[in-house]
Amino acid sequence: MPYERKWTRRKFIQSSAATAAALPLAAKSLRLRAAAEPSCVFNPEQEEGPYYVDRELLRSDITEGKIGVPLRVRVTVVDAKTCAPIPNAALDIWHCDAGGVYSGYTRVVGGPGGPGSPGRLPGPPPDAANGDDTPPQSPPPDGGPGGMRGPGGRPGGGMPPKPHTTDDLVFLRGVQITDAKGTVEFKTIYPGHYPGRVNHIHMKVHVGGGATKAKETDAAHAGIEVYAGGRVAHTGQLFFPEDVSRFVEATHPYSGHKIHRTTLDEDMVFGGQGGAGSVAKLTPVTSTQLSDGYVATLTVAIDPAATPGLVGIGGPRS
Numbered sequence: 162m163p164y165e166r167k168w169t170r171r172k173f174i175q176s177s178a179a180t181a182a183a184l185p186l187a188a189k190s191l192r193l194r195a196a197a198e199p200s201c202v203f204n205p206e207q208e209e210g211p212y213y214v215d216r217e218l219l220r221s222d223i224t225e226g227k228i229g230v231p232l233r234v235r236v237t238v239v240d241a242k243t244c245a246p247i248p249n250a251a252l253d254i255w256h257c258d259a260g261g262v263y264s265g266y267t268r269v270v271g272g273p274g275g276p277g278s279p280g281r282l283p284g285p286p287p288d289a290a291n292g293d294d295t296p297p298q299s300p301p302p303d304g305g306p307g308g309m310r311g312p313g314g315r316p317g318g319g320m321p322p323k324p325h326t327t328d329d330l331v332f333l334r335g336v337q338i339t340d341a342k343g344t345v346e347f348k349t350i351y352p353g354h355y356p357g358r359v360n361h362i363h364m365k366v367h368v369g370g371g372a373t374k375a376k377e378t379d380a381a382h383a384g385i386e387v388y389a390g391g392r393v394a395h396t397g398q399l400f401f402p403e404d405v406s407r408f409v410e411a412t413h414p415y416s417g418h419k420i421h422r423t424t425l426d427e428d429m430v431f432g433g434q435g436g437a438g439s440v441a442k443l444t445p446v447t448s449t450q451l452s453d454g455y456v457a458t459l460t461v462a463i464d465p466a467a468t469p470g471l472v473g474i475g476g477p478r479s
Contacts, residue, residue, distance in 0.1 A: 351454070
């Protein structure tokens with residue numbers, strides 16, 4: 162039975178009620194965090210990862226029926242030099258579902274949460290070419306999918322290889338254009354995890370482009386515009402407080418995903434690419450129902466005039 166069919170909205174809410182007793186203390190802690198003033202400290206470039214799809218649908222609700230803890234992602238994009246908000250920039254986000262699966266790559270053998278996904282400790286990625294979870298005898302020349310090695314692993318340097326897409330699905334992917342205050346908001350779910358990576362959301366900031374009619378579309382996305390043109394001014398990732406991720410991962414449907422979860426301290430993107438400045442502030446929507454979810458807020462400070470190169474395991478591409 163497919164992973165997401167095991168959990169209906171009703172089952173998720175019933176399961177969430179069992180954890181509600183722990184929320185009042187968590188809510189108090191998170192509201193204290195959220196009270197901090199936004200920062201305009203420059204956010205360093207971070208790796209794109211192998212699961213980016215250049216299909217930038219302009220929409221705020223990216224859930225597409227995926228089951229998980231509801232999450233509102235509210236990001237403000239500012240100029241790192243002046244702290245002024247950047248209007249009309251496009252924030253492009255994508256992340257995996259509660260089972261660690263990315264749209265566009267749902268049938269990647271040995272990939273994150275896909276068929277053949279190994280339930281093992283973080284380490285070298287599975288040998289997708291051979292369809293098994295035996296670690297390669299030597300690291301790939303580009304450092305492996307996602308640029309990841311588990312705790313104690315060594316970065317290999319260079320850009321990670323990008324697998325071919327296996328489907329046209331676009332769940333948990335979308336783009337919003339910033340308003341006059343530089344802010345966008347998405348409706349999604351709390352991301353799950355997969356081998357070697359902590360819970361996270363990928364981000365790109367595009368500038369200089371605009372909304373346009375899609376050249377090709379399917380029935381499910383008819384009438385949705387896309388973002389086109391311009392250039393990428395920033396690529397980064399959004400992270401979550403470790404205690405909240407642990408709390409969420411102990412609930413269904415996340416707890417049904419038996420792959421070892423990498424923590425913030427173990428995650429090499431977080432530790433090696435300045436992730437501490439990209440941890441979102443989380444506020445529970447209510448103090449009694451986990452099923453009501455969280456609001457995640459983050460200020461992303463960039464240089465809007467920059468055209469940074471993609472970041473690999475060893476740092477920016479020269």
